[in-house]
Amino acid sequence: MEIIPGLGVDVVKIGDPRSQVEERTGPPYHGPGGLRAVYTTAPMLVITYAEDETVELVEIHYSGEGGDTEAHYDGVQLTHRFLDDVVADLHARGHTSTPSDIGHDFHAGFSVWSMHSLWAPDLDPEADEHDERTVSEGVSVAPYAYFVER
Template sequence: MEIIPGEGLPDVRVGASRADVVAEVGEPVKDGSVAWYHEAQPPFSVHYDADDVVEYVEVANGAGRGEEAELDGIRLTSRLLDDVLDDLRGAGYTGREVDIGFEYDAGFCVFSMSSLTLAEVDPTEPEDPEDERLVAEGVGIAPVSYWRSDG
């Protein structure tokens, strides 16, 4: 699934109303200030502000079971985080390191919660308890101003 930096996904855009999102992608599995679409491929969530307007979209990894988040042909999830960061840097994306990943000036972040191993998302990789490399587990999409007051 191609992300749109600073805007969201093809069917879920920052600034859309909750009613518009539901009309476009259906009812979420779990609803509230964060609406979860666990059944989608890849799974995603929609974060709403107090007025039920989309302020942030998060795409989870497909954990090797389905579609993954992509940008300009670069797979952003279910890969080694360092490889994703290298590919994005090579494509000209700039940003800064944050506590669990990297935040990009174009309006997205790539992160790892340190909960997956490479073997869990790539069956060709042997399980290695000593391997501490991080797997890119998700992508957050919002305008730069969502993360930075000077955005």
């Protein structure tokens, strides 16, 4: 799934009304009617809604299956890879970012992050249990200000 920095993904964009999101994705399997809803898309989407029921944040979680079921941008697989490799690849393509407590916020309008639920051996069978490389588990898409002004 390709992200559109600052906007979302093809099926869900910032500012879309909840009713339109659910017409395209079906009802959420978790959080119906709440400010956060989880949709069974591939990869899974977690949508944060503003009080007016419009999309405020689009999150794409890793699938672990690779290919189109992971989040991508500018030819870079963003999820289910080592976070440092993702950031290095994006920086090499000229995308700039600032570090956050869980990952990197990119000026283009997205954040790559890890909640540390995966560890290096999940990606690299040769890694030992003490390997501290962080795995990119998700991408959040919104305007850059959303990430740095909170």
